[in-house]
Amino acid sequence: MKTVVVVGHGMVGHRFVEGLRRRDTGDAWRVVVLAQENRPAYDRVALSSYVGDASAEDLTLDGHDPLVELHLDEPVVGIDLAGRTVRTGKGRDVAYDELVLATGSVPFVPPVPGRDQDGVFVYRTLDDLDGLRAAAEEATAHAGAGRRAGVVVGGGLLGLEAANALRQLGLSPHVVEMAPRLMPVQVDEGGGALLARLVSELGLRVHTGVSTSSIARDHRGGLTVTLSDGTELDASVVVFSAGIRPADALAREVGLEVGERGGVLVDERCRTYAEHVWAIGEVAAVKGRTYGLVAPGYAMAEVVAERLTGGEGRFTEADLSTKLKLLGVDVASFGDAHATTPGALEVTLNDPVAGTYSKLVVSDDAQTLLGGVLVGDASDYETLRGFLGATLPGDPMSLIAPSSGEAVGFEALPDGAQICSCNAVTKGALVEAISSGEATTVPQLKACTRAGTTCGSCVPTLAKVLTSCGVEVSKALCEHFVQSRAELYEIVMVTGLTTFSAIVEQYGTGRGCDVCKPAVASMLATLAGGHVLDGESAALQDTNDHFLANLQRNGTYSVVPRLPGGEVTGEGLIAIGSVAKDFGLYTKITGGQRIDMFGARVEQLPAIWKRLVDAGFESGHAYGKSLRTVKSCVGTDWCRYGVQDSVGLAVALELRYRGLRSPHKLKSGVSGCARECAEARSKDFGIIATETGWNLYLGGNGGFTPRHAELIASDLDTTTLVRTIDRFLMFYVRTADRLQRTAPWIESLEGGIDHLRDVIMSDSLGICASLDEQMARHVAGYADEWAAVLDDPDKLERFTSFVNAPGVPDPTIEFVDHLGRRVPAGMKDGQPTDLAALGLGGVPITDGARIPMGAPA
Amino acid sequence: MSHTDGSPGMSLDVVAQPAKDPQPKPVDPPDPASGTGWTEVCPLDRLQPERGVCALVDGEPVAVFRTHDDRLFALHNVDPFSNASVLSRGIVGDLGGTPVVASPLYKQHFSLESGTALEDSDVVVATYPVRVVNGTVEVGRG
Structure with missing residues (x-):
């Protein structure tokens, strides 16, 4: 096996490792990454979100691979070209067969007098941002009256990002740009003028056509920034983002050729002038030219990955x-x-x-x-x-x-048109993926072409590609409503309509169907409240909600009482056990730490629930598109390792959200420590305890397409945690499509989890008060649905086998014993009959026959 | 059982029964078979619009539905796709203007007028005549 050493673990270095591992199907290469920073590669493009609510972990790029060694905080300090080894900052020598330089760039700080003072920053790394954040916090804490200011030197793309960061840190930003307009590289005079006006309206003060003459400390400990036109600005912090320079010092030391304006000279294959040494990203000067954007860097990474695996990639033209x-x-x-x-x-x-x-x-x-x-x-x-x-x-x-x-028209675009510039995906490649049947939805298109997986800006276009290929992406709920579920929800919320008939008459056509009726029933449940079987609502419910139990394949139902957090007492177990025994129900423990009882006839449900309610149980809503369970580990109560009371939180959350109707089922879990025994990250909302609070993960699920939930916030206190979950759930209830779990819903939001975080933690849409109010109403309005049915003769009337012969049981329902289990009579298609051969049960199923249970012979 | 599972010979003779009763409230004209061929189901008030009930008619489970415009329909209750006796528990609505019930198991839609599955016209469930006599819903022999 050969070794490739990668110097630098930024976005481009990371992309190279990914690209190589993807192509190197025969495991020919071992990869050693030597990184200067003390954390793995992160998304520098999203750096300003780090001062918002994203944590370092959110920005970290994925990847775990036995053939990839990542050494953090261990920069390369020397290269021996002849001996093909590099020397690291820890004094180690690492041999290579091929060496890839991906050291990126360093911020350029113009020689302004006073630039070395405390309070002066550059804008490049997470560490820079941590420093900036600390300084801003210090400044705002001791500010006294009024907002403190920050000055950003440089009005380019990065400068405006930095100004945004300062704004989020509570400072008033000034932007100083030498050119006559903002973003001089990207926009022209007219665009620049409008941009300056629009950002000024957002509170930025823009100074163009001037440079920074000096930075001095004033007598109160702040900074005075003097501009070339004599203007003096008081500031707590100064951020330089006046451009970048290739980090090519290492290459220069060993005599590698560099470009006129810096950068390691490489050819179209990204080869340097030294054998077995390559350069990619901002440190590389392809035929003399350097690139400061991520897309060309990615393209170079792919070229080298391809070359090392026998391909013929070339870096020809850059998409800027x-x-x-x-x-x-x-x-x-x-x-x-x-x-x-x-x-x-x-x-x-x-x-x-x-x-x-x-x-x-x-x-x-x-x-x-x-x-x-x-x-x-x-x-x-x-x-x-x-x-x-x-x-x-x-x-x-x-x-x-x-x-x-x-x-x-999108149709008019040529096939070669690049739709995703981050990953160089053309319209032709997308059309190919769609016409081959590989992708029929936006998420599938993302998965199989990688389009839209980096910055996400082309995701709306992906939907257009699908449409232009004839794939229907209509958002209409069904033939009765042209509106999407979210639009209909808005309508119901704004109009205050409380019946399906009124809604379909005013905003739909026809009489509805099994798609729109339960969807509207769910909306009415969260907006208008009331019992699911009240009035006209009863006719809207799917059979599960109508009979408050889960329909099984032979027309019988299963019954699940709520066990909040998975807790159950001995008495409770006995009560459940005696119900199962007396009604002959097949009993199984669920994955959500509950007990499911199968085989109840519809007319038995009230009697079963009478016993359960008398024993202190309530509906578990296993039948609803609603909160199912909050699974938990035992936490600090019993566990040697637990750091928080996971059971207590799980019970509280389950009781808070029980009965909440939603676009799809909702599951949750709470783990008492990082060992994560409750599998919280596979839940729609998962909580993992930390020493100081709770980490909240959103958008996980098991099922057909398992997903890990993503971290949205760390170390929350319990009040903030609950408030954040409240808003997450209500925002989901309002805006998700029918039967859309939280993971695809988050993915469908423009801006994804970052947008979600803005909405529910920074109130970017100004709806949090309304979400909070709606959740408060849900919590206050909760009542056990089954207890209400038992108290209402009209509702009880529905639970009958035959309306004209209530005492006669449905003769089509029969049970048999199958390998010791009580199951519906009648084979299901594809049901295996050969399990008895494993010696685990009694005798294979014989339809209709009664087979005594017993221990295997 | 009289419902069909798609075998062509059985379906033809049971689908031709019109089950509509456009005006359920006035008493129907006397039926020649009255007193022998009709089974009492329940008071009309017991039938919630767009929801079914299940009745026992000559030993067979029959689903009886009332649509929003007060028409009554009856279908055999067994869903031929699952062989479970559940159609009365499905959601009633319309598709393309045809009144339908959706099987609660796998969601195939059956025309309330003809019993035919919209997803597979070879699959037809039996329909039965329905009428209202003195406020009581009755189902005839299919």
Whole structure:
């Protein structure tokens, strides 16, 4: 086995490792990664979200592989090209067959007097951000009256990100840019002017066309930043984001050739001038040119991964298109944004009222799209970028005019058009995945092509690709409602309608069906409350909700009493046991720490529940699209390792959310320590105890497509934890599609889990008060559904075998003993008959026959 | 059992029975077979619109439905896709204008008018005539 040593574990180094391992199916390569930072690769593109609510763990890129050794905090300090070894900062020598330099870049700090003081930062790593956060906290804590300011030197893409970070840290940001406009590389004058106006409205103070002359400490311990026009700004912190320089010092030391403006010179294969040494990402200068974006870096990583596995990859042209949301303002730039092509024409639409600016750069005959700039609204970015270099389908102005609507048909895009620039996925590749039947949904398309898996900005376009291929992605609930479930929910919430009849008459057609009726019943349950069998609602319920039990294949039902947190007393077990025994029910322990009793006839359900309610049990809602269980370990009560009371929390959560109707079933778990015995991460909302609080994970499930829940927040106190879960559940109830579990729902949100975190933890939509109020109403309004049925003769009347012969049991229901188990008579298709051969049971099933149970011979 | 499981010969002779009763409230004209061929099911008030009940008719389980416009229908209660006696517990609605019940087990839809499964027209359940006499719902022989 050969060894490839990767120097640096940033996004590009990580991508190289992934790309190599994916291609190296014969395990020919062992990978050693030597990283300077003390944490594995993280998503630097999302750095500003780290000052929001994302933790370092959220930004960390996945990956665990026995053939990959990752050494953190162990930078390479020297290379022996002849001996093919590298020396690490810990004094180790590591031999390589191939060496890949992925050291990235370092921030450029211009030689401004006073730049070395405390309170002056760069914006590059998580450590930088931690420092910035501490300084900002210190400043805001001792601020006295008024907000403290921060100055960002550099008004480019990264500078605006940094300004956003300062804003989130509670400081008022100033942005100082030497060029006459913000983001001079990406946008033109008109776009820059609008951008400055839009971000000023958000509280940024923009200073363009000036440089920073000095930074000095004032007598109160703050900083004074003096600009070249004499302006003095008081600030608590200063952040430099005035550009980057390739981190090529190591390469220079051993005499590798570097470009004129730095960067290790490489050819199209990303080979340096030394044998067996490659360079990728921001440290590489491909034919003299360096790239500061992640997409070209990824492309280089894939080229080298391909070369090392016998392929012929080449880095030819870089996609420098950029689309981002800065402080909520859309900015996009693609192709020849500055119209540098000879003869290029610019078509501009500037709408200061709507706050949008669009410019297309076209060839001199106005036939070919060369580039463009969009500010304020970049929704056409993906489509327009797809036309780069291609013949335009119409008059350029019509493509950006607001009345054009869908004038830019996705169908008109050439197959070579790149839809996902992060992962270089073309329209052709997506169409191929769809037409081969591999993908029929957006998540499948993401999984099989990797499109939309990095920055996610092209995800809305993926839906368009599916539509253009004839895959119906209609959001209509069913033939009776053109609205999606979320839209219908809004309607019901706003109008206050409380019956299906009124809703379908005013907003739908026909009389409804088994799709829309239970969906509306669920909405009415959370919005209007009341019993599921009250009035007209009874007719809307699926059979499970109608009989408050789970229908099984022979028309009988199973019964699950609630055992909050999985707790049950000896008396409780005896009560359940005697019910099972007296009614002849087959009994099984569920995965959610409960007891399921099978084989109850519909007319037996009230008698069974009378016994259970008298013994202190209540409905477990196993039949509903609603909260099922909150599973728990024993936590600090008993466990040597537990650090929190997981049972106590699980019981409290289960009692809080019991009976909450939702788009799909909801499961939860609470683990008392990081050993995670409750399998909380496989739940819709999972909680894992820490020494100081609770970590909350959202969006997990088992089932057909198992998913691990993602961390949304760490070390929460119990009040914050519960409030966050309240909002998560109510936001899900409001906006998810019918039968959409929480994982695909989070994935479907534009911005994914980050957006979710903004909504429920930072109230970015301003709906948290309403979500809180709705949950408070749910908690206060809870009543046991089964107790209510037992108290109501009208409801009890439904539980009968025959309306005209109540005493006669349904003759079609029969049971047999199968390998010692009481099961429905009649074989199910595909039911195996040969298990007895294992010697585990009695005799194979014989339909209708009664076989005595007993120990195996 | 008189419901069919898709075998062609059995379905034809049982689907031709119209089960509609557009005006259930007035008493029906006297039926020649009255007193012998009809089974009392329940008072009309006991039938919630768009929900079924199950009745025992000559030893067979029969699902009786009342639609929102007060028409009455009766189908054999056994779902031929699962062989479970459950159709009366399905959700009643309409698809493409046809009144249907959805089997609660695997959700196939059966026309209340003809008993035919919308998902597979070879599968038909028996239909029965229904009428209301003095406020009491009665089902005839299928």
